[in-house]
Amino acid sequence: MRHMFNEGTSIDDLKEFMAPFVARLGYKFNTETEFVDEVLESELEILAQTGDIYCPCRIRSEDPKEDLKIVCPCIPFYRDEFAAIKKCWCGLFILNEVEDGEELLGVIETPEGSVDVPVFLANDLPEGQIRHVKVGKKDIAIAHVGDEFFALSNVCRHAFGPLGEGFMEEHVVICPWHGWRYDVRDGTTDHPNADVKTYPVAVRDGEVFVSVEVKPSY
Ligand code: SF4
Ligand code: FES
Known part of the structure; x- marks a missing residue:
């Protein structure tokens, strides 16, 4: 079915295809429509690069059979996990019964002023690697x-290079664009006034959570 998608596919085409499919499984699109469009836009970029609509919040193994499990919507492969958190990993889909999808965008615990957002399974990011994740509107690199x-922060202070696509040397990420170096433990760099923000991370039951402050824009 997914081979119907090609370079002319639009966000509306994806919505039209996915809505009835996930409805049969008890899900609907997140009520945060801006967030939905952002995720689907990412899927279209991945479609252009790979020919398939792989999940934007998972890492492909490059084994086509294994990667079938992360073609969107991947709900049939993770029924129990998604039912427990009432959404898919990315939050693109939520259970039909959920009225406010924004509240559900990752809230598992609420330490004062912040929320813990599940971003991916720990096994999905091999040791020694770093990747970009979108948490609400924040671009974060996780190493x-x-x-x-x-x-x-995923954003290099030199010229906005993507640190999540950088190269790791022990605790240092090297920006892929011009080589600025940041310590992933505290965001520090040798360049003056150019440190980047860091976020607390936790791993629970094999899943990685990043803690972000709650702000009205989130
Ligand atoms: S986690 Fe959500 S967005 Fe990702 S493939 Fe599964 S259903 Fe699609
Ligand atoms: S953008 Fe990161 S080093 Fe230039």
């Missing part, structure tokens, strides 16, 4: 070093 995960 896996040894047994630990670290989160920092």
